[in-house]
Amino acid sequence: MRRHLILLSDIPGEGRTFILDDPAIWQGPLQDFAMDCRISRPLRARLTLLPADDGCLVRGRIDGEVILSCNRCAEDAVVAVNADFENFEEFPGRDDSALESENRILYENTTPMLDLNAICWEEFVLALPVAPLCSDDCxxxxxxxxxxxxxxxxxxxxxxxxxxxxxxxxxxxxxx
Ligand SMILES: [Zn+2]
Ligand SMILES: [Zn+2]
Structure with a gap:
């Protein structure tokens, strides 16, 4: 899977939009976590990054469709994924001694990077219903x-x- 690590310093002031549709972004963690979830229509994320002094605003949307297990009968529940989200990703300061423990988002020269794959995965999980149903009247x-x-x-x-x-x-x- 291609990593999508974006240096904040590479993002122009007016922001930049990324389209992510590599199935492995979601398929990999689904397998790693052995989640009962199958992708039935390809997932696609659009992320717009707007840099700020102390972090980056991430605005985006994920679309697709997955099959989960119905919360009542355990049969297939087809779930449309159509989620908008907006988060501010705050970066630790350059002199922060806690940097080392959070180096997932850091580059060797401490220029902050965003892991777009991780954002796509986390927002996907948040978009899933807590109690999926095969139909409303299951x-x-x-x-x-x-x-x-x-x-x-x-x-x-x-x-x-x-x-x-x-x-x-x-x-x-x-x-x-
Ligand atoms: Zn059901
Ligand atoms: Zn019975």
């Missing part, structure tokens, strides 16, 4: 027998007092 799994209630009914008596099943209760009541 009925989930039966808590007793584990049947996928989207595709079959079971005859289990589920605890009617459990608020988690309030959605299911309406379904059960409508049964003939």
């Amino acid at each position: 009925k989930g799994l039966c808590a007793v027998c584990g049947a996928n209630l989207n595709v079959e009914n079971c005859s289990c008596r589920r605890d009617e007092g459990d608020p988690r099943f309030s959605v299911l209760r309406g379904v059960v009541l409508r049964k003939p």
Whole structure:
């Protein structure tokens, strides 16, 4: 994978825009972290860097589509990724003794660099839903027998007092 390390000093005052669409930017960490996430439509990020005295404003957008595991039934949940973001990346001062421990963003002469791949990955993770669903009305799994209630009914008596099943209760009541 090509690294995208950008020297802040190389960015003109009016800023510069980068397009990043190398699948490895996301595929690599997905594998490293063994995340249950497959890319179903290529991810593409647009980053605009606007340098400032003490850091750099990063404005961007990520688009694409991934398949996650549904939070209720564990089947595939197709999730569109369309996220705008804006962050100020503050660089440590040149004389900061903490520099050494944060040298991911530093060059040998202490000129700060931005790791665009890392920004693309982090913003992608932030754009993912906490509880992805295969559909808004996914009925989930039966808590007793584990049947996928989207595709079959079971005859289990589920605890009617459990608020988690309030959605299911309406379904059960409508049964003939
Ligand atoms: Zn589901
Ligand atoms: Zn059941």
